[in-house]
Amino acid sequence: MSVFPKISLRLEVENYLKAGFMNEEVVSALGKEEAERKFETLLHKLSHPPSFTTVRVNTHLASVQHVKNLLFDELQKQFNGLSFPILQHPDLQDVLLIPVIGPRKNIKQQPCEVIVGAQCGNAVLRGAHVYVPGVVSASKFMKGGDVVSVYSDIKGKCKKGAKEFDGTKIFLGNGISELSRKEIFSRLPELKGIGVRMTDPVYLSPSFDNVLPSYLFLQNLPSAVVSHVLDPQPGEKILDLCAAPGGKTTHIAALMHDQGEVIALDKISNKVEKIKQNALLLGLNSIRAFCFDGTKALKLDMLKDTDGEPPFLPESFDRILLDAPCSGMGQRPNMACTWTLKEVTSYQPLQRKLFTVAAELLKPGGVLVYSTCTVTLAENEEQVAWALETFPHLQLQHQDPQVGGEGMLGAGLSSEQLKRLQRFDPCVVLSQDSDTGSLRDAGIEDTIWLANKDCIGFFIAKFVKCKST
Numbered sequence: 306m307s308v309f310p311k312i313s314l315r316l317e318v319e320n321y322l323k324a325g326f327m328n329e330e331v332v333s334a335l336g337k338e339e340a341e342r343k344f345e346t347l348l349h350k351l352s353h354p355p356s357f358t359t360v361r362v363n364t365h366l367a368s369v370q371h372v373k374n375l376l377f378d379e380l381q382k383q384f385n386g387l388s389f390p391i392l393q394h395p396d397l398q399d400v401l402l403i404p405v406i407g408p409r410k411n412i413k414q415q416p417c418e419v420i421v422g423a424q425c426g427n428a429v430l431r432g433a434h435v436y437v438p439g440v441v442s443a444s445k446f447m448k449g450g451d452v453v454s455v456y457s458d459i460k461g462k463c464k465k466g467a468k469e470f471d472g473t474k475i476f477l478g479n480g481i482s483e484l485s486r487k488e489i490f491s492r493l494p495e496l497k498g499i500g501v502r503m504t505d506p507v508y509l510s511p512s513f514d515n516v517l518p519s520y521l522f523l524q525n526l527p528s529a530v531v532s533h534v535l536d537p538q539p540g541e542k543i544l545d546l547c548a549a550p551g552g553k554t555t556h557i558a559a560l561m562h563d564q565g566e567v568i569a570l571d572k573i574s575n576k577v578e579k580i581k582q583n584a585l586l587l588g589l590n591s592i593r594a595f596c597f598d599g600t601k602a603l604k605l606d607m608l609k610d611t612d613g614e615p616p617f618l619p620e621s622f623d624r625i626l627l628d629a630p631c632s633g634m635g636q637r638p639n640m641a642c643t644w645t646l647k648e649v650t651s652y653q654p655l656q657r658k659l660f661t662v663a664a665e666l667l668k669p670g671g672v673l674v675y676s677t678c679t680v681t682l683a684e685n686e687e688q689v690a691w692a693l694e695t696f697p698h699l700q701l702q703h704q705d706p707q708v709g710g711e712g713m714l715g716a717g718l719s720s721e722q723l724k725r726l727q728r729f730d731p732c733v734v735l736s737q738d739s740d741t742g743s744l745r746d747a748g749i750e751d752t753i754w755l756a757n758k759d760c761i762g763f764f765i766a767k768f769v770k771c772k773s774t
Contacts, residue, residue, distance in 0.1 A: 308408040308507065309475055311348035313459060313641035318649050319348075322634070325682040330714035347680065347732035347762075352640045354430045355731070356759040358403045358510050359526045361552075363519065363587045365559045369399060372520045376401065379516055389511070395753060396706040399559070400529050402756050405431075407508035412478060415454040417444045419482065419501055420470050423641055426457025429477045430638045432510030435501035442467040443486040451482045455501055459641040466490050475640060478506030519586055524552045525678075526756060527709065527729045527763030531628065532556040534704045534727075534767055535674045539564035541623040546599040546663055549576030551583040551592075553628055558589040568622075569594040570602060570615060600658045603665050617666055624672045625663045629656045631677040631684050635762020637731065653683050657691065664696050664770070673699070673768045680730065680762040686716035689726065689766045699768040701725045708757050709765065729763040 314322070326344040327337070335343070362372045373391055380389045380403070394400040421429070425439025441458055445468040456474035463470045468486075480503040489500055503512075513523045537543050537557045545554045548569035558567045569592055571577050580594040597615040604616035632649045634642070660675065667673050675692070677684050689712070692699060703725050710733065712718060712726030734755065747755075 309352045309638075309640060311345070312351040312639055314348075315643070315645060317646040318642065318644060321646055321649065322681065325715065326713075328682065328715035334714055343732045346735075347730070350731040350734070350759075351634075351637055351762070354405055354508050354510070354638045355525070355761060356405055356734075357526070357756045358405060358432060358513075359524055359529065359756075359760075360401050360403070360513065361522045361524045361529050361556060362399045362401060363522060363555070363559055364399050365563055366588050367520050369393060369401070372517065373401060375517055375520065380511055383511055384509075392749070392752065392756075394756070396708060397526075397529055397533060400526065402526075402753075403511055404752075405508050405510045407506075409478075409505075409507055409509060412476075412505050412507065414476060415452050415479060417447050417451050417453045417482075418469075419443050419447070419453045419455050420458050420463050420467070420474060421455060421477075423457055423459050423461060426459070426475065426477055426640070427638050429455065429457075429503060429506065430508050430510075432512045434499045434503050434512060434514070435480065437484070437489055437496040437498060437500040440489055440500045441465055442470050443482075443489060444468065445486060447482055447486040449482055449485050449488070452479060453482050453501060454479050455503065457640065461641075461643065476507065478503055478508075480504050480506075519588065522552055522555065522583075522587070524556075525763070526760045527676075527727075527765070528552060528678075529556065530706065530708050530727070531626065531674060531676050531765055532560055533706055534765055535624055535626055535672060536705075537561045537565070537567075537624055541565045542621065543567045544602075544617075544622040544625045544663075544666060545569045546602065546625060546627045546659060547571060547630060548580055548594065548628075549573065551580035551594070553626060554580055554592055554594075555583050555587050555589055557626065558584070558591045559587070561591065563589050563591045565591055566613075567592045568613075568615075570597045570599050572596065572598040600655070600662060603662045619665050620668045622666050622671060623668055624674075625667050626674050626676070627659055627663045628676045629659055629684075631656070631679040632681060634679040634681055635729070635764075636678055637761045649681070650683065653688070656684060656688055660688070660692060661695075664692075664699060667770045669770055669772055671770050672702075673770065675766045675768070677764050678761060679764070682713060682715050685728065685764040685766075686712050686718055686723075686726065689722070690716045690718055692768065693722075698771050700771055702767040702769050704765060704767050709763065725767070727763075727765040729758075729760055731759055731762060734759040
């Protein structure tokens with residue numbers, strides 16, 4: 306069931322998305338009424354969390370079964386003996402699924418209120434506690450140890466430090482304040498720890514803050530699918546062109562048994578440091594991360610190599626992952642997006658620049674995987690149509706594992722080409738409540754189907770390079 310309103314978008318952005326989801330090809334295939342119903346379902350799904358928390362096991366350091374046992378013990382401690390099923394994904398052997406319980410009704414709202422920013426609120430819905438920087442407002446009488454109700458300021462209208470707020474706010478659940486109002490707002494720059502420890506959230510999901518950090522990586526299901534589709538092999542040279550924060554980079558290295566070379570690029574230095582930290586934490590030595598703009602990664606001077614550092618000579622890599630910067634319109638939960646239409650549509654040219662570089666850097670016979678965490682036609686299927694026309698030496702490939710649905714109509718791709726894509730579209734799932742009883746009653750096949758479908762919006766395309774450019 307939908308407990309939150311649908312995602313709040315600027316009208317121009319909602320109309321733009323609607324035009325994509327109700328394009329002529331889609332309406333012709335589904336009918337106008339069904340196309341409109343799917344689009345409205347999507348808008349409601351985006352404001353709610355996925356049905357499962359997904360974690361990837363670092364198989365470089367431990368077996369999946371060993372980590373599963375450790376995680377079971379950890380969850381028992383977190384939830385005072387409440388038994389959460391932990392499922393190993395049948396098609397992604399290094400992925401564990403933990404169901405999200407909710408929406409939980411009849412949580413009594415408290416007189417003492419804490420208002421958090423929208424981003425913090427989204428994290429709470431996926432199992433996080435409230436950290437001090439996320440607190441925007443707290444009731445004037447709040448003390449450490451108080452039971453408080455936490456709300457998300459989805460429209461960003463609450464003033465920092467306010468003692469009350471009567472604007473649009475969404476109830477996220479109850480928790481225990483770790484600090485008083487005075488402590489939170491008097492020394493804010495120094496405070497970065499937990500401000501409210503969530504005890505009774507609307508959606509009950511495990512917290513993974515410092516939980517088995519060398520063994521587990523919190524990752525959305527489609528993000529884990531990507532590296533399996535790339536299928537890196539030991540000894541290969543791989544490029545992750547837009548790598549931060551390093552979830553897919555470290556997954557690639559683990560799948561290669563840390564044998565070979567994984568080059569990770571990102572143009573923001575603190576994000577590159579995060580990649581290096583994650584590689585160190587997970588015990589992976591094959592990763593080399595550089596602060597470098599991916600659009601400039603192709604070395605045009607053919608005379609000499611740069612000792613393994615960017616930029617690179619053409620045809621240098623066996624496989625390339627382009628997890629492209631995008632509008633992020635598939636992220637969940639997301640109750641409000643304030644972006645203008647200009648911002649939402651600004652990514653297509655950048656994606657094409659990066660794709661052009663990737664196509665040049667790929668060896669003949671090499672594999673290029675393109676992915677986004679958005680649902681727009683322009684950044685997904687239209688990019689595939691453009692790539693096939695622009696680079697005749699690239700061929701669209703079947704993907705394994707095939708976990709998502711096929712591509713969306715509207716970009717002029719053939720039925721066979723659409724079947725070679727993976728589009729993760731949460732609108733195919735009807736909203737439903739989840740509790741421990743319903744989880745016990747559900748069969749394993751139905752449960753995995755739900756995990757595969759009710760995730761973030763995402764897109765994957767796989768190409769192979771047939772001949773030298």
